[in-house]
Amino acid sequence: MNKKELSEADIKAKFITPAILEAGWDEQTQxxxxxxxxxxxxxxxxxxxxxGKRKFADYILFYKANVPIAIIEAKDNKHSVKSGIQQxxxxxxxxxxxxxxxxxxxxxxxxDKTATDGKIExxxxxxxxxxxxxxxxxxxxxxxxxxxxxxxxxxxxxxxxSTGRKPRYYQQIAINRTVEAIAKGQDRIIxxxxxxxxxxxxxxxxxxxxxxSKAKKRILFxxxxxxxxxxxxxxxxxxxxxxxxxxxxxxxxxxxNIYLALYQGLSDNKSEDAYKKFSPDxxxxxxxxxxxRGSAREDSKWREILEYFKNATHVGLTATPKETTEVSNIxxxxxxxxxxxxxxxxxxxxxxxxxxxxxxxxxxxxxxRPPKGFLDKDGNxxxxxxxxxxxxxxxxxxxxxxxxxxxxxxxxxxxxxxFAKSIVFCIDIEHAESMRTALANANADLFKENxxxxxxxxxxxxxxxxxxxxxxxxxxxxPVIATTSKLMTTGVDAQTCKLIxxxxxxxxxxxxxxxxxxxxxxxxxxxxxxxxxxxxxNVTNLFADPDFDGDPVMIKKVGEKDDLSGTEDETTDEPxxxxxxxxxxxxxxxxxxxxxxxxEEPKRKIRVDGVEVKIINERVQYLxxxxxxxxxxxxxxxxxxxxxxxxxxxxxxNKWNNAEKKEAIxxxxxxxxxxxxxxxxxxxxxxxxxDLICHIAYEAKPLTRKERANQVKKRNYFAxxxxxxxxxxxxxxxxxADDGLLTIESTEVLKLDPLNKLGTPIELINAFGSKQKxxxxxxxxxxxxxxxx
Numbered sequence: 001m002n003k004k005e006l007s008e009a010d011i012k013a014k015f016i017t018p019a020i021l022e023a024g025w026d027e028q029t030q031x032x033x034x035x036x037x038x039x040x041x042x043x044x045x046x047x048x049x050x051x052g053k054r055k056f057a058d059y060i061l062f063y064k065a066n067v068p069i070a071i072i073e074a075k076d077n078k079h080s081v082k083s084g085i086q087q088x089x090x091x092x093x094x095x096x097x098x099x100x101x102x103x104x105x106x107x108x109x110x111x112d113k114t115a116t117d118g119k120i121e122x123x124x125x126x127x128x129x130x131x132x133x134x135x136x137x138x139x140x141x142x143x144x145x146x147x148x149x150x151x152x153x154x155x156x157x158x159x160x161x162s163t164g165r166k167p168r169y170y171q172q173i174a175i176n177r178t179v180e181a182i183a184k185g186q187d188r189i190i191x192x193x194x195x196x197x198x199x200x201x202x203x204x205x206x207x208x209x210x211x212x213s214k215a216k217k218r219i220l221f222x223x224x225x226x227x228x229x230x231x232x233x234x235x236x237x238x239x240x241x242x243x244x245x246x247x248x249x250x251x252x253x254x255x256x257n258i259y260l261a262l263y264q265g266l267s268d269n270k271s272e273d274a275y276k277k278f279s280p281d282x283x284x285x286x287x288x289x290x291x292x293r294g295s296a297r298e299d300s301k302w303r304e305i306l307e308y309f310k311n312a313t314h315v316g317l318t319a320t321p322k323e324t325t326e327v328s329n330i331x332x333x334x335x336x337x338x339x340x341x342x343x344x345x346x347x348x349x350x351x352x353x354x355x356x357x358x359x360x361x362x363x364x365x366x367x368x369r370p371p372k373g374f375l376d377k378d379g380n381x382x383x384x385x386x387x388x389x390x391x392x393x394x395x396x397x398x399x400x401x402x403x404x405x406x407x408x409x410x411x412x413x414x415x416x417x418x419f420a421k422s423i424v425f426c427i428d429i430e431h432a433e434s435m436r437t438a439l440a441n442a443n444a445d446l447f448k449e450n451x452x453x454x455x456x457x458x459x460x461x462x463x464x465x466x467x468x469x470x471x472x473x474x475x476x477x478x479p480v481i482a483t484t485s486k487l488m489t490t491g492v493d494a495q496t497c498k499l500i501x502x503x504x505x506x507x508x509x510x511x512x513x514x515x516x517x518x519x520x521x522x523x524x525x526x527x528x529x530x531x532x533x534x535x536x537x538n539v540t541n542l543f544a545d546p547d548f549d550g551d552p553v554m555i556k557k558v559g560e561k562d563d564l565s566g567t568e569d570e571t572t573d574e575p576x577x578x579x580x581x582x583x584x585x586x587x588x589x590x591x592x593x594x595x596x597x598x599x600e601e602p603k604r605k606i607r608v609d610g611v612e613v614k615i616i617n618e619r620v621q622y623l624x625x626x627x628x629x630x631x632x633x634x635x636x637x638x639x640x641x642x643x644x645x646x647x648x649x650x651x652x653x654n655k656w657n658n659a660e661k662k663e664a665i666x667x668x669x670x671x672x673x674x675x676x677x678x679x680x681x682x683x684x685x686x687x688x689x690x691d692l693i694c695h696i697a698y699e700a701k702p703l704t705r706k707e708r709a710n711q712v713k714k715r716n717y718f719a720x721x722x723x724x725x726x727x728x729x730x731x732x733x734x735x736x737a738d739d740g741l742l743t744i745e746s747t748e749v750l751k752l753d754p755l756n757k758l759g760t761p762i763e764l765i766n767a768f769g770s771k772q773k774x775x776x777x778x779x780x781x782x783x784x785x786x787x788x789x
Contacts, residue, residue: 003077003105012058012074015105019126020072025061030132032060032068037095037169039349042522042529046677047416049529051349057091061099063132066158066172069139070099070130072108081123082109096173098142099135114141143180153183156213158205159239167205168350170340171198175205177337182285182313183215190291190316190333194342195517196351199317203287204236206315211257216285216313221260222305223289227468229260231493232289250274254282266305275305283312291316291333319517320510342513342520351520356533356540359408361401362614364389364537368398370608377607389537390505393427397434399609405503405536406438408615409481412534413499418446421471422499423518424483425506429458430605432483435503439481452478459487468492474526489514495523498531502539512542634678635696641673642697649698656690662782663745669693688740690786709737712784721777724758724767729781731755736785744778747771 006014017031025031040051059072071092073084084102089111092100100111108124145151156179158167167175174191181189193199203221210216221237223229233246240258247261252274266275286309306314316333319342330336345351367386374382387396413420424439426432436456440447447453457464457471457479465487470476474496482488485504489511497519506512519531533540646652659665666689670676679692683702687695691702703711712733718726731754732744743749750761758764768774 006077006105008074008076011076011103011105015126016059016072016074016103019108019129020059020061022127023129024131026132029065030062032057032062034058035060037091038347041347041349042353044353044355044530054349055091055094057088057095060095060097061132061135063136063139064155064157065160066167067139067155067176068095068097068172069135070101071095071097072101072103075102075104077104077106079104081106082121085109085111085121095169096177099130099138101129112138114138144184145180150180150183153210153213153215154180156209156215159208161239167201168198170338170344170348171202171205174202174338174340175209178206178315179209181337182210182315187313188333189314190318190321190330190336192318192321192336192339192341194340194345194351194520195319195514196520196522197319197340197345199319200232200236200289203289203315203317204239207258207285207287208239210285217257218283219258219285219287220283220309220312221258221287221289222263222266223260224263225290226262227492228289229262233260247274250277252277254278259283263305273304275308278309280308281311283309285313285315288314288316291318320513342516345520350522352522352528352530354516354519354531354533356535356543357412358535358538358540359405360538360616361404361536362616363387363398363401363611364392365616368611374608377609380606382606382608393431393503394505394605396606396608398611398613399607400611400613402434402438403442404613404615405501406435406442408536409439409499409501409534410442412532413443416532417498418443419477419480420498421494421496422481422501423488423494423497424481424501425489425504425515426483426485427504428485429460431503432456432458432485433461435483439483443481446480450478454481454483455479457482457484457488459485474523474528488518492518493521494518495521496526496528497521498528499534500531501534501536503536504539505537506539506542509542509545512539634675634682638674638679638693639697642669642693645669645672646697649694649700652693652698657783657786660779661745662690663742666742690741705740706737708785709733711787712781715784717780717784722767724764725777727758728755728764728767729777731758732778732781741782741785744781747774 003011012033017033020031021027034056036054036056038055040054042049042051057071058074059070060068061070061072063069071088073088073091075084081104082102083104085100088100088102092098092111092113098113100113102109107126108129109121110124111121113120140146140151143154145154154176158175170193174193178189178191191199191202193202207216207219207221211219221229221232223232229246233244237244237258237260243256244258244260245253245256247259247265250265267273286306288306314333321330321336342351346353367388369386370382370384372384376382382396392398392401409422409424413422424432424435426435433456436454439454440451443453452467452470455464455467455471457468459465464482467479468488471479471482472492472494488494500515500519502515506515516533519533522528642652646655656662656665666676669689674693676689676692679696680687683692683695684704686704686706687702688705688708691700691704694700695702713730718729721729732749734754735749735752736744743752747761747765749755750764755764765771765774768777
């Protein structure tokens with residue numbers, strides 16, 4: 001047997017797996033093979049989405065379920081024993097695993113993160129592979145697990161049931177780190193996980209393991225929205241069954257183990273605080289959901305609850321830790337024990353990517369000054385000053401502005417999907433109420449069919465709040481559009497929300513991230529793989545803030561003549577701080593037993609009409625591969641990006657002409673940040689990627705696809721083929737002229753009009769003698785197309 005001729009799969013089966021088993025590892029419970037740990041990033045092209053490759057490890061070794069302690073990267077025997085170590089280290093860093101191995105079947109190359117003797121890497125023979133106990137001892141050293149009691153808690157089983165649900169890798173890290181830290185005596189912990197990544201399920205597993213191990217006996221889960229408590233009890237916490245209760249109407253029963261409560265239900269300014277009915281030592285663990293809000297303030301009434309139970313362990317959960325001069329999560333909880341960011345979630349394919357459509361109104365950008373003697377709708381003179389974006393809908397209402405916003409939202413939905421769940425974020429409750437009316441008028445046809453097509457869902461509106469569950473339920477078609485102010489900024493699990501409209505002045509990075517989080521969940525069953533943000537207030541400038549960690553697919557500014565109905569067809573470990581001057585989103589509230597939106601007494605707004613409002617600004621902005629907004633022109637950005645890879649036209653032509661499939665080069669350029677669809681908008685839709693690159697990067701005269709096709713026809717190189725094969729090539733040429741190069745590179749084109757009228761794919765391929773000869777003919781056709789180059 002020549003080892004060099006064996007495949008990687010053979011090397012694993014004949015050498016690596018037997019060596020692991022020989023060391024005492026259990027095949028069923030401790031060895032994971034080809035363990036996929038990401039879902040593959042979702043890429044968006046127009047309305048079409050595709051997933052990238054999922055990451056997987058050849059082997060992950062577990063001490064017990066959900067406690068991974070070693071990773072092995074396998075290679076075939078043509079590679080060296082250590083050739084996979086860098087790849088394995090990258091995965092190990094992501095997965096928080098201390099023992100890293102590479103193997104080609106001759107032995108193992110071992111990287112030991114716990115080594116203290118200077119020998120962090122060494123080679124082992126096949127029969128020297130470590131036992132489970134040996135690697136467990138290294139894991140304990142890596143994690144600082146020193147006592148038997150800490151080890152007992154750290155090895156407590158996860159909750160498992162018949163659904164087979166398992167934590168994702170980042171949830172597993174968050175759970176393990178938190179349980180281990182609490183077992184070691186840490187009493188203030190914060191977990192930072194992007195919205196939509198399963199913080200509540202993570203909290204459930206933490207509570208379950210600590211409760212079952214008897215490390216913690218009475219646990220309080222604190223939130224500030226009724227919807228958060230209800231969703232938690234019905235879904236992730238349901239397995240606690242009779243051990244769990246929700247504290248309502250300040251009724252206290254000390255017979256339970258797991259308590260869910262609203263801050264407002266435990267404390268208010270009007271009567272005795274309900275939390276004081278418990279003794280200060282009653283709870284030994286408190287989970288603070290969305291801890292960036294009320295409890296973060298040092299002088300907060302809500303903080304008093306945590307201070308009262310100060311002897312308990314406090315664990316904060318948030319997507320957006322808050323750090324200002326007045327509010328600090330880190331001052332209270334310490335540095336995050338784990339961070340899983342929005343950007344990481346999108347890269348891993350667990351969160352939806354998004355596009356941005358920026359709509360700039362003239363009175364927002366330039367301001368509006370009332371003409372001399374201008375009267376409001378009540379007949380009062382309007383103060384003579386310049387009103388701008390921060391005034392509209394807060395201090396002054398311009399009816400025409402609201403109508404234009406509603407019309408633009410409707411125009412977008414008509415070109416995309418009129419039943420796409422959408423949230424419109426407004427300045428306040430009055431604005432949300434008025435936008436409901438404007439959107440109902442703009443969508444009178446659908447509103448007439450069902451008056452729940454557009455609904456105001458705000459804290460003061462009982463009818464709207466009752467429909468919140470229907471809005472977030474993927475199988476419920478109505479409501480379609482929800483207008484809101486603060487109520488839906490957080491804690492709303494809107495899996496199928498495909499459009500988020502920003503018509504509110506958001507200056508807080510914390511609130512901005514929370515709002516973006518309303519759209520980041522994926523539900524492929526219902527076609528939700530990405531979402532769009534429509535920005536009327538320039539809020540998405542916050543994407544350029546260094547504290548923002550997500551990356552939009554596209555940012556497009558539209559002008560007055562731009563029709564939004566076709567828009568969808570276009571294709572850190574440092575603590576997170578707020579921008580200067582951030583407002584506290586939720587101040588100390590008065591009592592609201594049900595939880596919800598707290599608004600100050602509304603002040604009188606000036607109401608005017610008869611103001612002409614237009615849309616301005618047509619410049620398109622995009623985000624580069626580094627996640628930063630590109631400020632140079634799209635053409636300059638493209639030219640600089642291409643020249644980094646191909647310094648001369650000859651370099652590019654050589655690569656292009658020698659590529660068996662041009663699609664690979666186009667894909668590579670797209671991954672480097674070349675926006676071909678946007679370039680077509682600027683240069684012309686009749687040019688294919690080859691001509692766009694040659695023209696923009698090297699100033700070559702571009703030819704349209706039809707011009708290239710006509711030149712091939714003139715040369716009549718088809719003559720050497722049989723009659724049917726010639727006909728196929730002519731139709732492929734027509735298809736190229738109409739649809740472009742990528743269409744003809746796939747054999748799927750043979751199923752499309754007009755080729756499918758010539759015969760079945762097999763019949764068309766047989767006209768060339770074989771599939772191989774057909775593919776060679778396509779390559780020759782491509783060479784002829786680009787011969788003039």
